[in-house]
Structure formats: structure tokens, C-alpha cells
Amino acid sequence: MSTKRRLQLNLPAPGSKRILQWGAALILLVAALFVPALVQTYWLHVIIIAYFYAILSSSWSLLAGYAGQFSFAHVAFMAIGAYTTGMLGKHLGWHPLVGIPLGVVAAGVIGVGIGALVLRFKPAYLALFTIAFSEILRLVIRGETQLTRGDHGLHLEPLLGADIISRVPYYYIMLAMLVGTLLFMHWLVRSRIGLFLRAIREDEQAAAARGVDVVRYKVLAFAITSMIAGLAGAFYGHYVTIISPNMMVLTQMGLVMAMAIIGGVENLVAAAFGGILIQVGLELLREFGSWRLVIFGALLMLILRFARNGLLTPLFRLMFGMGPRAELREGTAAVAEETAPVAEGVTADGA
Amino acid sequence: MDFFLSVSLTGLIMGIIYALMALGLTLIYSILGIVNFAHGEFYMIGGYASYLILSSLTGLHPLLVVPMAGLVGALFGLLFEILFLRPIHKDRIDRPDEYAILVTFGLSFFLINLTLAVVGPYPHRPPSFFRGTVDLGLVNVSADRLTASALSLTLVGALLLIINKTWIGKALRAVSQDKQAAAVVGIDSLSMNSIAFAAGAGLAAVAGALLAPSFSITPDVGAQPSIRSYVIIVLGGMGSIKGSIFGGIIIGLVESLAAGYFPDPSRGLRYKTAFGLVIFMLVLLFRPRGLFGRKEE
Numbered sequence: 298m299s300t301k302r303r304l305q306l307n308l309p310a311p312g313s314k315r316i317l318q319w320g321a322a323l324i325l326l327v328a329a330l331f332v333p334a335l336v337q338t339y340w341l342h343v344i345i346i347a348y349f350y351a352i353l354s355s356s357w358s359l360l361a362g363y364a365g366q367f368s369f370a371h372v373a374f375m376a377i378g379a380y381t382t383g384m385l386g387k388h389l390g391w392h393p394l395v396g397i398p399l400g401v402v403a404a405g406v407i408g409v410g411i412g413a414l415v416l417r418f419k420p421a422y423l424a425l426f427t428i429a430f431s432e433i434l435r436l437v438i439r440g441e442t443q444l445t446r447g448d449h450g451l452h453l454e455p456l457l458g459a460d461i462i463s464r465v466p467y468y469y470i471m472l473a474m475l476v477g478t479l480l481f482m483h484w485l486v487r488s489r490i491g492l493f494l495r496a497i498r499e500d501e502q503a504a505a506a507r508g509v510d511v512v513r514y515k516v517l518a519f520a521i522t523s524m525i526a527g528l529a530g531a532f533y534g535h536y537v538t539i540i541s542p543n544m545m546v547l548t549q550m551g552l553v554m555a556m557a558i559i560g561g562v563e564n565l566v567a568a569a570f571g572g573i574l575i576q577v578g579l580e581l582l583r584e585f586g587s588w589r590l591v592i593f594g595a596l597l598m599l600i601l602r603f604a605r606n607g608l609l610t611p612l613f614r615l616m617f618g619m620g621p622r623a624e625l626r627e628g629t630a631a632v633a634e635e636t637a638p639v640a641e642g643v644t645a646d647g648a
Numbered sequence: 649m650d651f652f653l654s655v656s657l658t659g660l661i662m663g664i665i666y667a668l669m670a671l672g673l674t675l676i677y678s679i680l681g682i683v684n685f686a687h688g689e690f691y692m693i694g695g696y697a698s699y700l701i702l703s704s705l706t707g708l709h710p711l712l713v714v715p716m717a718g719l720v721g722a723l724f725g726l727l728f729e730i731l732f733l734r735p736i737h738k739d740r741i742d743r744p745d746e747y748a749i750l751v752t753f754g755l756s757f758f759l760i761n762l763t764l765a766v767v768g769p770y771p772h773r774p775p776s777f778f779r780g781t782v783d784l785g786l787v788n789v790s791a792d793r794l795t796a797s798a799l800s801l802t803l804v805g806a807l808l809l810i811i812n813k814t815w816i817g818k819a820l821r822a823v824s825q826d827k828q829a830a831a832v833v834g835i836d837s838l839s840m841n842s843i844a845f846a847a848g849a850g851l852a853a854v855a856g857a858l859l860a861p862s863f864s865i866t867p868d869v870g871a872q873p874s875i876r877s878y879v880i881i882v883l884g885g886m887g888s889i890k891g892s893i894f895g896g897i898i899i900g901l902v903e904s905l906a907a908g909y910f911p912d913p914s915r916g917l918r919y920k921t922a923f924g925l926v927i928f929m930l931v932l933l934f935r936p937r938g939l940f941g942r943k944e945e
Binding site: 552588 | 682683685731732735741742743745746747748749750751753754755756757758759760761762764765868871875878879882915918919921922925926928929932933936
């Protein structure tokens with residue numbers, strides 16, 4: 298029976314594979330729309346935070362898994378978004394709806410700067426540089442207490458005003474942001490830009506020789522993912538209404554990386570689901586206290602060592618034939634390749 | 649002038665301890681070709697090892713525990729190297745550069761949370777080596793810090809002797825210069841990798857054990873010393889032993905002087921690490937091979 302189903306999934310023309318993927322995405326989205334009706338306020342909060350992490354882990358996977366830039370400053374850009382709108386609100390009284398876009402702009406501008414500086418670095422140097430940037434920023438935010446209130450934490454206005462206590466509207470906004478950024482990033486990696494980024498990652502010099510503007514696309518990838526992180530951070534700030542420099546410690550970066558890698562760093566959707574599942578998993582396993590993160594740390598190392606594609610990417614590939622490798626093999630050759638082992642399986646079953 | 653000298657002396661004392669820790673990172677980088685992003689966590693292991701040993705075995709002099717702490721760190725390092733880094737050198741990993749960064753950072757995440765789960769988030773402080781302060785004429789230094797500095801200096805010297813005079817040191821240098829040529833003359837580079845990583849982790853653990861009585865330890869205590877070590881090895885030149893010794897002393901001096909002369913003293917203290925980091929970013933941008941680095945970097 299199962300053989301038969303696999304046969305049906307794999308045989309049809311490439312177009313239907315895509316229909317299957319989008320169909321599954323649509324079903325999930327509809328299910329997500331009903332979440333507020335099904336869960337209590339506390340769990341709704343957990344899921345909002347899970348979506349926040351999903352935006353961070355998927356945008357980091359675009360930067361690391363597609364563009365090959367293993368930046369450790371991703372949560373720092375998230376904090377730039379949050380602190381920009383937070384300080385504009387506190388000192389100038391600007392409305393969150395003005396502050397959030399400016400937070401995104403600030404993350405983008407600084408992202409272009411840092412992206413241009415690290416352009417020529419080897420991976421280890423890029424990692425060191427982004428760690429240094431992130432730590433300097435954290436020290437400055439801790440130090441400049443008059444501007445940022447340092448470790449006391451900066452209070453932000455709730456996005457929808459103090460009158461609305463319900464979390465349901467926040468849930469839909471965060472969901473919309475997650476879906477929106479995922480669609481945008483999906484479009485990006487499917488476009489020429491995504492192809493260029495992957496070419497650069499495989500071989501920078503060869504890509505340059507083929508006429509890819511390496512500088513432009515690497516900086517672009519850094520800036521775009523920084524802006525997405527800034528957007529997530531700015532909205533998060535106006536949702537939880539208090540932010541502190543602790544939001545950007547390196548262990549937070551470690552958590553985002555663990556989410557992306559455990560999900561699958563070379564697949565946006567897998568990385569996003571990694572974020573959601575780990576955040577929800579952390580809540581479900583609350584009784585285990587600190588041991589939860591020990592487990593995820595061990596899992597992270599084991600996955601790096603033995604399953605470079607993460608846990609979800611192979612699963613998706615099995616279910617929908619998704620992921621970069623399948624995309625490359627689309628077409629008749631792929632169909633022939635896919636069906637051969639199945640056909641063998643059928644005869645073996647019959648015999 | 650007196651202020652300048654006393655601040656410099658304090659910086660020098662700390663700088664030697666920083667150099668010891670950075671030396672471990674350099675050893676690992678020059679042999680294995682990777683940056684250990686969990687270096688600070690070996691510092692943390694050293695601190696906790698000395699605390700835990702001393703609180704279970706009372707009556708032991710704290711100084712005797714320092715080598716034990718180093719050994720604990722080295723064993724952890726050895727285990728990690730064999731399980732997770734050796735596959736790189738057996739060509740079992742694709743994209744080895746990225747893997748090395750991520751897996752050592754993963755180790756750091758794992759160790760911080762493991763320590764949190766085992767001993768909790770509260771600061772601990774092992775007993776002093778020697779109580780009180782020592783009058784050095786210009787400045788009073790706590791006896792603990794002076795002991796730590798003197799021991800670091802001895803260890804740095806011993807390490808230089810080992811690297812320059814013994815067979816193992818020669819083998820290590822050979823591997824760092826040319827892996828294949830070393831293999832031709834019969835040096836097993838895999839075991840050199842293990843030795844270098846274990847030794848590097850052990851040095852960080854010793855630094856942790858030496859400084860734990862002065863600055864208490866928490867599970868996330870490793871972040872500052874490890875970032876400082878990155879600054880030092882980049883400043884000195886990645887893989888250069890001379891570079892990490894000078895780099896350590898320079899960073900010790902810079903931190904001390906900048907904090908001492910910063911217009912607003914309390915803010916100066918808060919930005920202590922940031923001064924080193926600014927130097928770090930400048931070096932990376934304008935002279936990536938550092939002071940003594942090999943040219944190809």
C-alpha cells in the first residue's frame with residue numbers, strides 16, 4: 298500500500314509536486330488561523346514567541362545556508378530593530394507604527410555596513426568579526442543607561458495600545474509577518490538572486506568569472522536578512538513591551554542557530570519549523586528545567602556531525618520531494634531516477 | 649606618572665594570564681586550522697573543576713588543584729576532538745570550515761547549558777590561594793592575582809620550552825607547517841591534533857582555575873575570556889605563538905589604561921572589553937594577519 302502511494306507521489310509531472318507543496322502549506326496556514334480558537338492565552342503567547350523565533354531561524358538559514366555567511370550577529374540585528382523603535386518611542390514619543398519601519402531601516406543600513414566589511418573574510422574571520430560586533434553593541438546598550446536604560450530594561454508601548462489586552466490580534470500579526478517573510482524569502486531564493494547566492498557559496502571565484510556581481514549579492518543577502526531580523530525584533534519589542542541587552546547574548550544566537558540547524562539550515566521552511574518546534578518543545582518539556590537546552594545542545598552537535606541537512610529537510614523531501622537537491626533534479630531524468638528503485642520494490646513485493 | 653605606571657602594572661599582570669589562555673587557542677589554530685569557539689567554556693570548566701574538587705576534598709591547598717583542573721579541561725577537550733573534530737581530518741565532512749565553526753559553537757552552547765543544569769546559575773568562588781595583598785611599591789595587588797600571573801608566566805615559559813626543545817614540540821611545529829611533509833617523516837598528524845586540542849583546552853582550564861578565586865564563576869563566565877582570546881590571537885596573528893604572548897600583554901595594558909584614563913571612570917570600566925574589541929575590528933579590517941601572522945592569511 299505504502300509503495301503504491303510513493304509511486305503516485307513520485308511519478309506525476311514536476312508541476313504537481315509544486316501543487317502538493319503549496320497545498321500542504323495552505324492546509325497548515327488554515328490550521329494556523331484556527332489556533333487562537335483552540336488554545337489558551339498562555340499557549341497562544343508561546344506560539345507567538347515561536348513564530349518570532351521562526352522568523353529569526355529562517356532568515357538566518359537564508360544568510361548561512363544559502364549565502365554561506367555564518368554570521369553570529371543575527372540576534373544583534375534583531376536587537377537593533379527593537380532598540381531603535383524603543384528609543385524613538387521613549388525619548389521622542391514616536392508611535393510604534395513609525396518606529397518599527399525605522400527599526401527595519403536601521404537594521405538594514407547597519408547590515409549593509411557590516412555586510413560590506415565582512416565581504417572578503419574567510420568563514421572563521423567572519424564569525425569572529427560578527428561576534429565582536431554583537432558584543433560591542435551589547436556592551437554599548439548596557440553602558441549607555443541614559444539612552445537605553447541598560448540592564449533595567451527599556452519599556453515599549455504595546456503596538457495596539459494599552460486598551461487591547463487580548464493576544465489574539467498579536468498572534469495574527471506575528472503569523473502574517475512569518476508567512477510574509479517566508480514567501481518573500483522563498484521568492485528570493487527561487488529568483489536569479491537565489492541562484493547567484495548559491496553559486497557564490499559553492500565557488501566564489503567561479504561565480505565571479507561567470508559574471509555574478511559577488512559584492513552586490515553578498516551584501517544584499519546580509520542586508521535583507523538583517524532587515525528581517527530587525528523587523529522581528531521591533532515587533533517583538535512592542536509585543537512583550539520590555540527589552541534588555543540579554544536579548545542579544547551569544548547563547549540566544551546559539552538557540553537561533555540550533556533551531557535552524559536542527560530543522561535544516563539549507564531549507565527556509567525546515568528552519569522555520571525548527572524554530573517553532575523547538576520553542577514549543579521547550580515549553581512542553583518545562584519540567585526538565587535546564588536539561589532541555591542540554592538536550593538541544595547535544596542534538597545540535599550530533600546533527601552537525603551526522604545529518605547535515607537537519608531533521609526536517611529529509612522528512613520534507615520524503616513527503617513532497619522538496620528542497621534544493623530535488624529542485625535541481627526536476628524533469629524527466631529525475632522522474633526516471635525516482636521511479637527506478639520504486640519499480641524494483643514493486644517486483645520484489647510481488648515475488 | 650605614578651598613576652600611569654600603576655595602571656600599566658595592573659594591565660601587565662592581567663595580560664600574562666590573558667596570554668596563557670590565548671596561547672591555548674593559538675595552539676589549536678596552528679595545528680588543527682580551526683578556531684575553537686568553545687574556548688571560554690574550557691576556562692569555565694577549569695574554574696568549576698577547581699571549585700568542585702576543593703569543596704569535596706577539604707584540606708587540599710588550592711594551588712594543588714590547578715593542575716587537576718587543567719587535566720579535567722584537557723580530558724574534555726580530548727574527548728570532543730576525537731568524537732567531533734577527527735572526522736574532519738578523515739575527510740568525512742563536507743564544508744569543513746563551516747562545520748568546525750558550528751560544532752565548536754555547538755559545544756559551547758551545550759557546555760554552558762550543561763553547567764547551568766548541574767550547578768545552577770549562581771556564582772561560585774573557590775577559596776583564595778593566598779589571602780591579602782602584596783605591595784609592589786606603585787600599587788597593591790591581590791596575592792591571588794599575583795600568584796595567577798606568576799604561574800601563568802612560568803607555564804608560558806614551560807610551553808615555549810616544550811615547543812622549541814622537545815620531540816613533541818618539533819612534531820607539532822612540523823604538522824603546523826606542512827601536514828603532508830610531516831606525514832612523510834612519520835609524524836601521525838591525527839594524534840598531534842588530539843594533543844594540540846587537549847593541551848589548548850587544558851591551558852584554558854588552567855587559566856580558569858587561576859582566575860576563579862579572583863573573579864567568581866558562573867556558567868556563562870566563558871564569554872568574556874573567550875572573546876578576549878579571539879582579540880588577542882587576531883591582534884598577534886592567527887597561529888603565531890609570539891603573537892599571542894605579545895597580544896595578551898598588549899590587550900591587558902590597553903584594557904587597564906583605557907579604563908583608567910576614560911573620562912567617566914564607571915563607564916570606562918563597563919567598556920573595558922569593548923576597547924579590545926575595537927582594536928580587534930580595526931586589525932581584522934586593515935591588517936588581517938596581525939602583528940606576527942603568516943603572510944598567506
